[in-house]
Amino acid sequence: MACRIVFVVFPGFQQLDLAGPMAVFEVARLAQPDSYTWRLVASAAGTARSSAGIAWPVQPLPRLLGDVDLVMTIGGDGIDAACRDARLIAWLQRASRSGARVASICSGSLLLAAAGLLDDRTATTHWSRSRQFASDFPAVRLQPDRIFVREPAVRRRSRRLPELWTSAGMTAGIDLCLALVAHDCGEEVAREAARQLVVERRRSGGQSQFSPLLDLQKPEGRFGELLEHVRRNLTLDHRVDELAARACMSPRHFARSFLAETGTTPAHAIERLRVDAARAALEGGLPSVQRIAEDCGFGSTERMRRSFQRLLGRPPAAFRKAQAQKPGD
Known part of the structure; x- marks a missing residue:
């Protein structure tokens, strides 16, 4: 039927x-x-x-x-x-x-x-x-x-x-x-x-590359300065109370305001910034995956792998492989 x-x-x-x-x-x-x-x-x-x-x-x-x-x-x-x-x-x-x-x-x-x-x-x-x-x-x-x-x-x-x-x-x-x-x-x-x-049966990745979070990283964005601080210090914990203090807000008001403006939570935004940085490092042929995981604040390659799968639909190795296969290498 x-x-x-x-x-x-x-x-x-x-x-x-x-x-x-x-x-x-x-x-x-x-x-x-x-x-x-x-x-x-x-x-x-x-x-x-x-x-x-x-x-x-x-x-x-x-x-x-x-x-x-x-x-x-x-x-x-x-x-x-x-x-x-x-x-x-x-x-x-x-x-x-x-x-x-x-x-x-x-x-x-x-x-x-x-x-x-x-x-x-x-x-x-x-x-x-x-x-x-x-x-x-x-x-x-x-x-x-x-x-x-x-x-x-x-x-x-x-x-x-x-x-x-x-x-x-x-x-x-x-x-x-x-x-x-x-x-x-x-x-x-x-x-x-x-x-x-003539389309992929399973498209890899998500739509984070189109997200308004990218616009919010501009200096004129409400949370632009805060997100720039996170981007420059990916290895820090970035707890909500610490971020709220930087934004001169109470933790509860900060969390609500951030979600309303970006469509995502502070924790999710930080994860995405870390994934973006790690992806750029992988595609740029920088040092070991373990070193990239540490430098981008994941702490371990397994945590980085889970974040890549969740946000990009592919493991970190796929981006290192793609770089290795570029013409002229």
């Missing part, structure tokens, strides 16, 4: 957020004809105009949810208005109680968060929305570096919470949908879909 997908769109949705996932499911259906069907829905039937100016025909939000297996919210510039659509929010809450899986592409995760579906659960979103997300939805465990996040279904207070999938920006929706295909149809079908689309 096919997985019956409902794509939720709104005026001003990002067209690639829809077209990318749709292409993945279309190619998967070529390999396994009974795998997926889909329809586009919106608060109002008729058409929904994408950010590219193309009007897509849409159906009304379905009253009966027994024939819906996956609800996928699309992102785009119109997401803020969609988050204020009471009818759409109520429908998403009802859909989450129906037993259907729930997923989002790009900033579509804000719509799920506005409906309360991500509270106390882990999610990601487009890097440009991470500050807004962290500020507006503090109950969500935001992981802004991830390409996509899958949260299994759980039972909480006698209520079953649905399986959740959230992705980062635009093309990351393709990564998420390839993972969905692998989950539903098997790895062979997912690999074939990736081959037909």
